[in-house]
Amino acid sequence: MNFLRQFLALLRLNLEGERARLGSVLTIFVGVTCTVAVLVSMLAMGTGARQQAEGDVHDDEVMVQAQGAQGGFDSNISRDQMVTLRDLPGIDRDKDGEPRVAGIVFVPFEGHRRGTGRRVFFPLIGSSDVKFELRPPAHLTEGRLFRPGLHEIITTNACVRQFDGFGLGARREVRGVDWTVVGHYDQGQSLECVVLTDAETVMSLFNRNGFNRITVRLKAPSDFASFNRALEANPVLKLEAKPAREQVEADMKQFKGLLNFVSYFIGSIMAIGATFGAVNSLYSIVDARRRELATLRAIGFGSGAVVAATLAESILLALPGALLGAGLAWLLFHDMAVSPFGFSFRLDVTPRLAEIGIAWALVMGFIGGLLPAQRAARMPVTTALRAT
Amino acid sequence: MKYLPLIWSGIWRKPGRTILIFLQVAVAFVLFGVLQGLKTGIQHAVDAARADLLIVHGRQDFIFSGLPLGLLEQIRSVPGIKLVAPVELFGSYYQKPENGMLIVAVRPDRDWTDAFTFNVAPDQLAAFSRSRTAALVTEFAAKKYGWKIGDHIPLVSQVANKDRSMTWTFDIVGTFTDSDFTPGQYKILANYDYYDQARVSNTGTVNHFNVAVTDVNQAVAVADAIDRLSTNSSHETKTESIRELAQQQVQQIGDLDFLVHAVVSAVLAALLFGTATMMMQSVRERTPELAVLKTIGFTDRAVFFLILVEAVVVCIAAAACGLALSTLVFPFAAKIVTGLAMPPVTVATGLALAVALAAVSAAIPAVRAARLRVVTALAER
Numbered sequence: 001m002n003f004l005r006q007f008l009a010l011l012r013l014n015l016e017g018e019r020a021r022l023g024s025v026l027t028i029f030v031g032v033t034c035t036v037a038v039l040v041s042m043l044a045m046g047t048g049a050r051q052q053a054e055g056d057v058h059d060d061e062v063m064v065q066a067q068g069a070q071g072g073f074d075s076n077i078s079r080d081q082m083v084t085l086r087d088l089p090g091i092d093r094d095k096d097g098e099p100r101v102a103g104i105v106f107v108p109f110e111g112h113r114r115g116t117g118r119r120v121f122f123p124l125i126g127s128s129d130v131k132f133e134l135r136p137p138a139h140l141t142e143g144r145l146f147r148p149g150l151h152e153i154i155t156t157n158a159c160v161r162q163f164d165g166f167g168l169g170a171r172r173e174v175r176g177v178d179w180t181v182v183g184h185y186d187q188g189q190s191l192e193c194v195v196l197t198d199a200e201t202v203m204s205l206f207n208r209n210g211f212n213r214i215t216v217r218l219k220a221p222s223d224f225a226s227f228n229r230a231l232e233a234n235p236v237l238k239l240e241a242k243p244a245r246e247q248v249e250a251d252m253k254q255f256k257g258l259l260n261f262v263s264y265f266i267g268s269i270m271a272i273g274a275t276f277g278a279v280n281s282l283y284s285i286v287d288a289r290r291r292e293l294a295t296l297r298a299i300g301f302g303s304g305a306v307v308a309a310t311l312a313e314s315i316l317l318a319l320p321g322a323l324l325g326a327g328l329a330w331l332l333f334h335d336m337a338v339s340p341f342g343f344s345f346r347l348d349v350t351p352r353l354a355e356i357g358i359a360w361a362l363v364m365g366f367i368g369g370l371l372p373a374q375r376a377a378r379m380p381v382t383t384a385l386r387a388t
Numbered sequence: 389m390k391y392l393p394l395i396w397s398g399i400w401r402k403p404g405r406t407i408l409i410f411l412q413v414a415v416a417f418v419l420f421g422v423l424q425g426l427k428t429g430i431q432h433a434v435d436a437a438r439a440d441l442l443i444v445h446g447r448q449d450f451i452f453s454g455l456p457l458g459l460l461e462q463i464r465s466v467p468g469i470k471l472v473a474p475v476e477l478f479g480s481y482y483q484k485p486e487n488g489m490l491i492v493a494v495r496p497d498r499d500w501t502d503a504f505t506f507n508v509a510p511d512q513l514a515a516f517s518r519s520r521t522a523a524l525v526t527e528f529a530a531k532k533y534g535w536k537i538g539d540h541i542p543l544v545s546q547v548a549n550k551d552r553s554m555t556w557t558f559d560i561v562g563t564f565t566d567s568d569f570t571p572g573q574y575k576i577l578a579n580y581d582y583y584d585q586a587r588v589s590n591t592g593t594v595n596h597f598n599v600a601v602t603d604v605n606q607a608v609a610v611a612d613a614i615d616r617l618s619t620n621s622s623h624e625t626k627t628e629s630i631r632e633l634a635q636q637q638v639q640q641i642g643d644l645d646f647l648v649h650a651v652v653s654a655v656l657a658a659l660l661f662g663t664a665t666m667m668m669q670s671v672r673e674r675t676p677e678l679a680v681l682k683t684i685g686f687t688d689r690a691v692f693f694l695i696l697v698e699a700v701v702v703c704i705a706a707a708a709c710g711l712a713l714s715t716l717v718f719p720f721a722a723k724i725v726t727g728l729a730m731p732p733v734t735v736a737t738g739l740a741l742a743v744a745l746a747a748v749s750a751a752i753p754a755v756r757a758a759r760l761r762v763v764t765a766l767a768e769r
Contacts, residue, residue: 038650348504
């Protein structure tokens with residue numbers, strides 16, 4: 001009890017004196033603010049990219065590709081395999097009793113960025129059942145659907161924003177054939193540019209005889225086990241299936257790991273720097289109060305209370321910086337669309353990231369306060385009192 | 389020069405504080421060094437990419453060209469060309485699907501490596517051209533999977549061969565390194581004719597052609613001439629030098645500059661506050677000492693520079709130390725981007741920033757020290 005009273009009295013004393021030590025306090029504040037702002041903004045890239053990738057995933061959808069294929073471009077699924085696959089158990093059927101299965105074929109498609117004219121490749125997707133791509137929340141916003149076989153395409157609104165030549169009625173040449181943009185659609189979360197048409201047209205133009213990927217809609221997400229068992233038991237189907245969410249997560253894993261590695265690397269170095277700054281400031285705060293501290297010790301304050309109060313002061317000084325840093329990251333960067341790696345996504349500053357930033361600041365405050373607190377407690381009373 | 393001992397003792401008046409400032413500045417410049425190293429490393433790699441090496445690929449689809457092999461003779465007839473080499477790419481894996489290997493099928497004609505960025509020992513190069521199933525692997529993959537010369541390695545691909553099998557077996561005759569802008573570490577060089585004759589579908593096509601030109605200044609004209617060969621055909625080509633391709637890749641990571649600048653500015657802003665406060669404090673504590681210096685004849689200007697130089701020395705030493713430390717981080721960062729570099733210009737920029745940092749943070753305290761009135765300063769004691 002006594003300890004607690006001493007601690008609170010000391011803490012109040014510490015904090016009331018901060019106004020006189022503005023320089024030192026600002027050093028801690030600015031250091032922590034910058035560190036947390038940078039860390040949170042950088043982590044927001046990983047969160048945003050993931051949020052975008054997973055936002056449009058339907059849990060009852062399964063992605064099927066050839067065994068051992070990497071990334072889908074080298075996956076080839078023949079029409080025969082497609083026919084066999086349609087009869088597997090667990091697949092949802094429409095009102096005519098047709099299984100809900102879509103064969104997807106993709107080929108690279110060239111676009112030029114608006115303004116800069118930079119060339120970027122993204123997939124031209126041919127789908128055998130466009131209902132999969134336009135499943136709500138995705139929806140047409142303008143124009144109409146493409147008609148099969150007529151070299152018509154629809155694109156996401158992101159294409160119109162990011163690239164030249166995707167307006168309604170625009171013509172795009174692919175392999176010597178003119179394609180007409182007849183509609184625009186929204187995918188939901190995603191900012192990615194997708195160009196969509198029917199699978200047969202793409203396959204005949206590119207001399208392709210199979211699909212890259214098959215998307216299957218199950219009756220319920222829990223039907224995946226029985227579907228997968230039947231798929232693996234069939235020797236003709238050398239295919240592997242993954243729930244769509246798992247597939248997207250696997251695709252994102254490496255990218256997000258890299259982003260987080262870079263974020264934490266930069267965040268750590270900045271935190272080390274800011275902690276040194278905090279140690280320095282706290283040392284000078286303690287030094288400036290030598291006589292005060294010695295007097296308190298002389299009238300009976302315990303060294304434990306002095307340590308605790310200095311540590312608490314250090315942590316409390318770090319907190320406002322953390323809040324401001326996270327707030328700045330949110331104000332400046334939340335929902336900002338960036339494309340640092342060729343594709344666009346929105347930064348997403350979530351409460352979880354603010355928590356990480358605040359935790360980071362608390363650790364900085366704690367470590368920064370350790371040595372100065374020790375000095376404060378070990379101050380020899382007699383010499384300190386004699387000090388000028 | 390005679391002021392050196394004075395500056396030195398000023399720096400070490402409070403060793404703890406100086407060491408902390410030193411560490412804080414050093415850490416900031418570690419980050420500066422790494423980020424700048426990343427940026428310049430990439431830029432250097434782009435500049436080093438060969439402009440005389442052209443890639444002829446399908447105009448619309450870079451990855452799935454399927455260009456007819458017949459184009460080879462036509463391209464060869466274009467004036468200004470030293471060498472044309474067909475290249476077919478196909479993916480495969482070793483033992484497990486996670487162990488991807490990119491198979492690069494080439495024709496081991498005379499001097500064929502002139503049209504590539506690969507470095508191979510001459511005897512292994514000769515061995516590669518002697519056998520149809522011979523293969524060269526990257527040193528990295530050879531080390532990782534423990535492959536040795538003379539090993540037969542089975543690779544599983546998505547391409548069927550005439551034995552109705554997806555497995556292709558190659559005999560390793562040597563290793564190679566790749567000096568390309570983004571060298572893949574899991575690559576294997578195989579014989580195009582062996583591959584083309586053994587595969588079931590798509591025979592007689594290649595992914596792209598590599599072209600070496602005789603005069604680098606004519607590269608653009610040669611590229612245009614090559615593309616004219618196939619205009620209005622079903623397989624129109626696009627010809628680009630590997631330097632252009634590297635530049636495009638860099639543009640893809642376009643916002644990197646913004647990121648680096650933002651982070652470096654944040655670091656420096658935080659640092660500025662730290663050092664400025666410390667210098668201010670140091671001068672305040674030393675008021676009586678500075679007054680004594682003035683009493684014995686030091687001019688205002690001398691005191692001003694004394695304080696300034698003190699800060700500059702600490703910041704420059706710390707910055708140099710930080711930059712040196714950052715080169716130690718380069719090998720780790722190589723996981724993300726290879727070829728990080730610390731050219732003199734980065735060192736110079738770093739040191740200039742350190743001087744600016746010291747000057748800005750010491751300016752106010754130095755002015756205060758210079759304006760010190762001896763009588764009042766001594767009276768405070």
